[in-house]
Amino acid sequence: MKFLCVPCDQPMKLAEVAPPDRGSLSVRYACPECGYEMAMLTNPFETQMVQSLGVRIGPEANPPGGPDSLAAAAAGIVPSGAAEEAKSSGGKCPFAGMIPGLSESAKDGAAAGTNGAATAPVPWTDAATARLESIPSFVRPMARTGIEQFARERGYPAVDEKVLDEARDFFGM
Amino acid sequence: MKGYHDIAGDGGSNVLQQVLELEGRITANLAQVRHLVAVGSGKGGVGKSTLTFHLAALCRAAGWEVALLDADLNGPSQARLAGVAGTVPLPAADGRLALPRARGGFGVFSLGSLVPETEAVEFETVSRGASHTWRATREFTLLSEVLERAEWGRLDALFVDLPPGAERVVQFADLLGPRASFVLISIPSELARGVVTRSIAALRSAGRPIAGTVENMHGYACSGCHSVQPLFRTGSESRSEGGAALGDVPVLGTVPFDPELARLCDAGIPVTERPDLPSYGALQATARVLMGLFEEERPR
Numbered sequence: 001m002k003f004l005c006v007p008c009d010q011p012m013k014l015a016e017v018a019p020p021d022r023g024s025l026s027v028r029y030a031c032p033e034c035g036y037e038m039a040m041l042t043n044p045f046e047t048q049m050v051q052s053l054g055v056r057i058g059p060e061a062n063p064p065g066g067p068d069s070l071a072a073a074a075a076g077i078v079p080s081g082a083a084e085e086a087k088s089s090g091g092k093c094p095f096a097g098m099i100p101g102l103s104e105s106a107k108d109g110a111a112a113g114t115n116g117a118a119t120a121p122v123p124w125t126d127a128a129t130a131r132l133e134s135i136p137s138f139v140r141p142m143a144r145t146g147i148e149q150f151a152r153e154r155g156y157p158a159v160d161e162k163v164l165d166e167a168r169d170f171f172g173m
Numbered sequence: 174m175k176g177y178h179d180i181a182g183d184g185g186s187n188v189l190q191q192v193l194e195l196e197g198r199i200t201a202n203l204a205q206v207r208h209l210v211a212v213g214s215g216k217g218g219v220g221k222s223t224l225t226f227h228l229a230a231l232c233r234a235a236g237w238e239v240a241l242l243d244a245d246l247n248g249p250s251q252a253r254l255a256g257v258a259g260t261v262p263l264p265a266a267d268g269r270l271a272l273p274r275a276r277g278g279f280g281v282f283s284l285g286s287l288v289p290e291t292e293a294v295e296f297e298t299v300s301r302g303a304s305h306t307w308r309a310t311r312e313f314t315l316l317s318e319v320l321e322r323a324e325w326g327r328l329d330a331l332f333v334d335l336p337p338g339a340e341r342v343v344q345f346a347d348l349l350g351p352r353a354s355f356v357l358i359s360i361p362s363e364l365a366r367g368v369v370t371r372s373i374a375a376l377r378s379a380g381r382p383i384a385g386t387v388e389n390m391h392g393y394a395c396s397g398c399h400s401v402q403p404l405f406r407t408g409s410e411s412r413s414e415g416g417a418a419l420g421d422v423p424v425l426g427t428v429p430f431d432p433e434l435a436r437l438c439d440a441g442i443p444v445t446e447r448p449d450l451p452s453y454g455a456l457q458a459t460a461r462v463l464m465g466l467f468e469e470e471r472p473r
Binding site: 001002003004006009010011012013014020022023027029043044045047048049050051052053054055056057058059131132134135136137138139142143145146147161164165167168171172173 | 174175177180182183184185186188191192195260261262263264265266268269270271272273274280287298299300301303306307308310311314315317318319322
């Protein structure tokens, strides 16, 4: 979809993606010639269609993970690449309701595992977090839950890359 | 006034370019995969998943490096077949997705590893009551992510277990690209053969290569008298020992219905561990034909 400023005959540029509101995105465009601004307001069906494509919504200048991308992620617009749904505010695992033992708070976007001492959160090192964020978003919450359980059962104080490698070996991958 | 094609990009997110870049990353991640073998039918309940798993296991046992992608997101069964239900893929050192391995040592991606059989596969959505408008797109995006990020490595064949739907095989052909060749599973009933024929027509009209068909449930392997008895008594089963061809598409093999094989499937055990079964020889012969076909030349 493209937008044209008719008086200037110039393509309008995406300027900002506002925080989502009840499934609707507000995307502001501006004409680089005359500065005229307009906003595209999506309905939930349109938002969902874009979300289903797995693409980022935001100005070209913003790299993945930038502010606008994160705003889109909160609406579920960034299923791949830019943000960790289980950590970002409002983000959710698409299958959260199906993860056995996953607490309601985890389903609502907090890190998995807040159901008492047996599921106390295990801190992750930055390197381990980066590895987790590199895999498809729909797997991350379940991978996180499984790895934290693996670490907890072995008394590891944190999840680092060594723990990830050990878990992989343990599960024969 | 400028038209759509007069303007480069879309002035913002460049959604089309993002989709094209994803296709490029999929191609790159599959660069070391020699053959993409998509196993479908069009008809449901003919044993696509069962045959896909055991053919992959037999190819692995014969020396091929293989992996398996369960593309049936609404009825994922490869996790149970491979004995990896509940074993979640993990992040590998290179940022790819390390896959659970079936007995026999090949990687398997199936949503059944992530979602218990007691639960339906559902996606989070911001739009209520309109899943028919976006769900298929979301499913193909998920499969794209797996194709792009899974740690396939150097493979002789990546087997892809397709969901039912005659016309849907073409959608999967588009997802997998021109390198994919199709193996279609049928059974000796005119009903099933009709649907598979429709799948062949759909693939042909899209110009996609079809390696051949496999006729499953070609007779019943009786454990009492140790012989294969007629199961359908009509159609191709009675016409040909080697299975009746559908048009000019070659028959790669026939496999009898084997209750003991069904038990192995429930337990996550590949047929390679039970060479005494009547279905073993038929599946092994089919796997050999398939391997020979791909070693000789790419199917047309």
